Amino acid sequence: MRGFTKISLALSAMPASFAAHADYAWNFPEPVTPMALDTLHVHNKFMLITMVIFFVVLAIMIYSIFAHRKSKNFKAVKDKTPSTAMEIFWTLVPFAILLLIDFVIMGIPAYHSVIMMEDTRDKATMVVKVTGSQWRWQYEYLDGDAKGIKFVSNLSTPKEQTDKGYQGKKDEQYLLEVDNRLVLPVGEKVRILMTATDVMHNWWVPQFGSSRLAVPGFLRETWVQVDKAGTYRGQCKELCGKGHGYMPVVVDAVPMEEYKAWVVAKKEEMAKASAGADKEWTKDALIAEGKGVYEKNCAVCHQVSGAGLPPAFPALTGSKVALGPIFDADGKYLKDGHLDRVLNGIRVMPGWKALLNDTEIAAVITYERNALGNSVGDVLQPAQVKAARQ
Amino acid sequence: MSTTTVAHHDDHAEHPTGIMRWLTTTNHKDIGTMYLTFSLIMFFVGGAMILAIRAELFQPGLQLINPEFFNQLIGVHALIMIFAALMPAATGFANWMIPLQIGAPDMALPRLNNWGFWLLPPSAILLTLPFTLAMFGIGDGALATGWTFYPPLSVQGGIGVDFAIFAVHLLGISSVLGSINIIVTLFNMRAPGMTLMKMPLFAWGWLITAFLLVATIPVLAGAVTMLLTDRHFGTHFFDAAGGGDPVMFQHLFWFFGHPEVYILLLPVWGFIPQILETFSRKPMYGYKAQVYSFWAIGALSVVVWAHHFFTSGMPVPALLYFMYSTMAISLPLAVMFFCWIKTMWKGSMSFETPMLFTVGWIILFGIGGLTGLVLADVAADAQYHNSYFVVAHFHYTLFAGGIMGIMAGVYFWLPKMTGHMYNEKLGKIHFWLTAISFNLTFIPQFFLGLAGMPRRIPDYALQFAEFNMISSIAAFVLGLSQLLFVYNIVSCVKGGKKATDQVWEGAKGLEWTLPSPPPYHSFTEQPTVK
Numbered sequence: 039m040r041g042f043t044k045i046s047l048a049l050s051a052m053p054a055s056f057a058a059h060a061d062y063a064w065n066f067p068e069p070v071t072p073m074a075l076d077t078l079h080v081h082n083k084f085m086l087i088t089m090v091i092f093f094v095v096l097a098i099m100i101y102s103i104f105a106h107r108k109s110k111n112f113k114a115v116k117d118k119t120p121s122t123a124m125e126i127f128w129t130l131v132p133f134a135i136l137l138l139i140d141f142v143i144m145g146i147p148a149y150h151s152v153i154m155m156e157d158t159r160d161k162a163t164m165v166v167k168v169t170g171s172q173w174r175w176q177y178e179y180l181d182g183d184a185k186g187i188k189f190v191s192n193l194s195t196p197k198e199q200t201d202k203g204y205q206g207k208k209d210e211q212y213l214l215e216v217d218n219r220l221v222l223p224v225g226e227k228v229r230i231l232m233t234a235t236d237v238m239h240n241w242w243v244p245q246f247g248s249s250r251l252a253v254p255g256f257l258r259e260t261w262v263q264v265d266k267a268g269t270y271r272g273q274c275k276e277l278c279g280k281g282h283g284y285m286p287v288v289v290d291a292v293p294m295e296e297y298k299a300w301v302v303a304k305k306e307e308m309a310k311a312s313a314g315a316d317k318e319w320t321k322d323a324l325i326a327e328g329k330g331v332y333e334k335n336c337a338v339c340h341q342v343s344g345a346g347l348p349p350a351f352p353a354l355t356g357s358k359v360a361l362g363p364i365f366d367a368d369g370k371y372l373k374d375g376h377l378d379r380v381l382n383g384i385r386v387m388p389g390w391k392a393l394l395n396d397t398e399i400a401a402v403i404t405y406e407r408n409a410l411g412n413s414v415g416d417v418l419q420p421a422q423v424k425a426a427r428q
Numbered sequence: 429m430s431t432t433t434v435a436h437h438d439d440h441a442e443h444p445t446g447i448m449r450w451l452t453t454t455n456h457k458d459i460g461t462m463y464l465t466f467s468l469i470m471f472f473v474g475g476a477m478i479l480a481i482r483a484e485l486f487q488p489g490l491q492l493i494n495p496e497f498f499n500q501l502i503g504v505h506a507l508i509m510i511f512a513a514l515m516p517a518a519t520g521f522a523n524w525m526i527p528l529q530i531g532a533p534d535m536a537l538p539r540l541n542n543w544g545f546w547l548l549p550p551s552a553i554l555l556t557l558p559f560t561l562a563m564f565g566i567g568d569g570a571l572a573t574g575w576t577f578y579p580p581l582s583v584q585g586g587i588g589v590d591f592a593i594f595a596v597h598l599l600g601i602s603s604v605l606g607s608i609n610i611i612v613t614l615f616n617m618r619a620p621g622m623t624l625m626k627m628p629l630f631a632w633g634w635l636i637t638a639f640l641l642v643a644t645i646p647v648l649a650g651a652v653t654m655l656l657t658d659r660h661f662g663t664h665f666f667d668a669a670g671g672g673d674p675v676m677f678q679h680l681f682w683f684f685g686h687p688e689v690y691i692l693l694l695p696v697w698g699f700i701p702q703i704l705e706t707f708s709r710k711p712m713y714g715y716k717a718q719v720y721s722f723w724a725i726g727a728l729s730v731v732v733w734a735h736h737f738f739t740s741g742m743p744v745p746a747l748l749y750f751m752y753s754t755m756a757i758s759l760p761l762a763v764m765f766f767c768w769i770k771t772m773w774k775g776s777m778s779f780e781t782p783m784l785f786t787v788g789w790i791i792l793f794g795i796g797g798l799t800g801l802v803l804a805d806v807a808a809d810a811q812y813h814n815s816y817f818v819v820a821h822f823h824y825t826l827f828a829g830g831i832m833g834i835m836a837g838v839y840f841w842l843p844k845m846t847g848h849m850y851n852e853k854l855g856k857i858h859f860w861l862t863a864i865s866f867n868l869t870f871i872p873q874f875f876l877g878l879a880g881m882p883r884r885i886p887d888y889a890l891q892f893a894e895f896n897m898i899s900s901i902a903a904f905v906l907g908l909s910q911l912l913f914v915y916n917i918v919s920c921v922k923g924g925k926k927a928t929d930q931v932w933e934g935a936k937g938l939e940w941t942l943p944s945p946p947p948y949h950s951f952t953e954q955p956t957v958k
Contacts, residue, residue: 063878063879063891066811066878067880076807077807080807081802081805081811084802085802088798088801088802091798095765096794099772099790099791102777103777106708106773106776106777107776107778107779108776109778112774112777114709114710115775122716125717126717128766128770129717130763131766132765132766133759133760133762133763136758140752140756140758140759141755145752148806151805151806151808152744152807154807155806199489202491203490208488208489210890211889212488212889213887213888214889237580237581237584238580238581238674240813240814242882244811244879247807247810248810249813250739250810251675251737251740251741253741254580254668255667255668255669256668256675258740259741271889272880273880275813276578277499277581278581279584280496280572282885283885283888347496349568385584386584
């Protein structure tokens with residue numbers, strides 16, 4: 039292990055000479071969970087073993103290459119055909135060495151790591167459900183004081199920075215910043231349930247050492263126990279469509295008191311938002327609210343202008359759905375009407391029922407009908423959305 | 429008149445000329461040449477795609493291509509390199525060399541051989557056509573799921589997925605036909621006295637490959653057909669809402685996909701020892717041990733598939749089983765590495781281009797193999813999985829272990845095939861440029877992966893900028909160096925110093941007893957092997 043540290047130190051000193059400010063990383067980032075620490079140890083140990091094998095074999099080969107060449111008049115030894123017994127003996131030597139390395143030196147620590155990694159339930163103090171959808175994460179706290187807290191976490195790097203051809207300065211945390219971070223208490227074992235709504239995603243924070251596929255229709259589980267307060271960043275690592283590179287994970291690990299205060303504040307915020315659903319909104323207020331919701335959630339596919347990217351992502355400007363009626367004569371929302379489409383999605387389009395609250399859905403629909411070159415003139419109230427959900 | 433008829437009857441060397449010769453040929457060397465040419469062309473097509481990607485990844489931010497197009501390029505790059513560059517190259521060598529090495533006049537099933545080849549160009553067109561169609565506003569481009577077709581993303585995708593499914597079907601049929609031909613040829617057409625355990629190692633490598641193809645391609649065909657019916661005919665094989673399971677596709681795909689790695693590598697493992705013994709001027713060490721290692725790897729390759737998706741979630745006993753069985757593959761590989769080095773040891777080595785590629789190949793493939801051993805560890809794999817570490821690892825096995833091996837074979841056999849020597853100096857420059865730029869392309873990717881850069885992302889955080897820049901520059905050098913390879917091959921085909929029958933001082937085996945180039949029908953008189 040020490041040898042490896044030395045090698046990596048020597049390696050990391052190298053680039054300093056040719057690029058003083060460059061940010062080179064030569065190994066896993068600093069581990070902050072027991073699992074990541076264990077993974078780093080296993081990784082370092084295995085790397086050391088494989089490097090030793092590699093350099094020993096390479097040295098033998100290089101010696102042979104320089105010593106046994108024709109240009110030095112080295113005459114090939116006349117191998118008498120070895121007896122089968124000798125051949126078996128000699129070829130079993132590397133076999134036996136690898137047998138020892140694979141199943142004892144590497145195999146035993148690897149076994150313990152697997153057992154630890156898969157032990158998601160022992161001493162877990164809380165459960166968080168992580169849902170991946172194209173292209174955002176949704177977090178839901180399932181028990182304890184925080185039960186009921188539920189929010190969506192979107193990329194918050196300004197859109198112009200991620201646009202093609204942007205030349206200006208980029209944020210320090212370019213592509214790794216979100217609007218709502220997952221907040222976890224330090225030192226607590228958190229069981230994480232993982233699922234997805236559309237295609238597969240993979241929730242990964244390198245410093246946590248855990249990564250698990252989020253499979254639509256199934257629950258998978260893993261766990262984290264962050265032992266050091268701080269902000270940790272990661273990304274989705276299962277190809278999930280065009281926004282795959284744009285769904286980061288940001289986790290704030292905070293001391294228990296701070297976490298408790300956050301829970302209280304978050305609950306208040308949510309109560310305020312749902313109260314908003316019961317009041318009557320003006321058209322202008324809804325449109326103003328809807329613009330933000332639209333640009334954060336819808337513009338990835340339908341574009342900021344509403345022009346879409348046909349044929350995969352249709353335009354909203356002049357769209358039949360956006361101009362057509364929302365409700366039928368009985369006051370029920372029409373199948374394939376605007377509200378139906380937003381709540382339930384179709385084909386590639388996700389359903390937003392679980393991702394947006396009543397106000398946000400009402401606002402975004404009102405915005406789409408009265409902006410982006412459309413002017414239907416009607417208003418959809420949050421209360422109507424709330425009623426439609428039932 | 430009667431004498432000419434007899435002469436014709438003797439060598440059957442008459443054949444149509446021009447395009448009809450190539451369309452209708454049933455000659456193993458003509459078909460081998462077509463396979464190799466096709467492979468070389470597709471190598472450049474696939475390479476151009478990845479250079480577009482490396483250009484985009486040169487610095488953070490989107491500069492050249494959209495994320496949608498980026499996703500299409502990565503998947504089609506992989507499918508082309510695997511199915512249309514690497515596999516046809518190996519099949520091309522099989523066609524050319526197996527009859528020569530076992531003393532047969534041709535392959536056993538020549539018409540099937542012709543059909544096997546002519547399925548390839550249409551499937552290459554199917555793979556790439558959606559790019560062109562999209563330019564005319566039809567569909568939204570090629571397969572954008574990566575080469576692994578994972579549902580539900582592939583169920584959601586556009587017509588590119590359907591095109592790719594049909595392309596894979598055709599490629600699969602072509603591979604199975606080629607495999608049947610090789611199995612039948614090897615079992616029935618060996619020269620008298622050549623028992624199975626005297627067969628050249630290249631033929632052995634191909635025999636195992638052929639069996640693996642026949643065993644696993646139908647599983648892939650089944651899996652993508654299920655995908656097709658999920659997409660268009662309302663089945664729910666991979667949809668939880670209908671009682672299916674998306675992860676089942678991963679099992680089916682990798683049941684084919686893992687043996688596929690050895691399908692690509694076994695033919696190379698076959699001729700590498702032949703190159704080593706030639707340039708070490710000393711018979712290969714441990715022929716039997718290597719044949720048994722081939723068997724062991726063939727058998728193990730079909731029982732380790734789930735290590736490609738440890739993070740998909742499976743029971744602990746399954747994780748442990750797939751971890752240990754994967755590690756077990758290193759045992760026969762260790763035996764093979766030992767045999768290769770023992771063959772060189774105390775030989776009288778010279779380093780012509782094929783030998784340079786072979787030595788470079790052993791070292792770089794060693795890195796690919798050892799990182800594979802580390803990847804087998806489930807806990808560490810949670811970090812490596814789908815990161816650039818994996819990308820670097822499989823390019824060490826498939827570019828170094830596959831393509832550089834094929835290049836060694838090309839330089840080794842080119843004089844035999846064309847009757848001319850290639851330009852040795854240019855060959856050596858090609859080797860050094862390839863080896864150095866390859867390492868500069870992929871070593872940074874190991875570090876990118878460890879630092880936490882996921883694969884298949886079109887844009888990345890600022891902390892990954894420096895390594896990506898190095899990797900991109902080196903990738904362009906690597907790509908451009910291959911033009912030397914083409915130039916060398918083309919000028920060797922056109923002319924050059926006459927090659928002797930034996931070509932290399934230390935060359936042994938039936939193929940070196942024939943003239944260079946060999947007559948149209950290789951062995952008109954059956955040789956015997958003692």
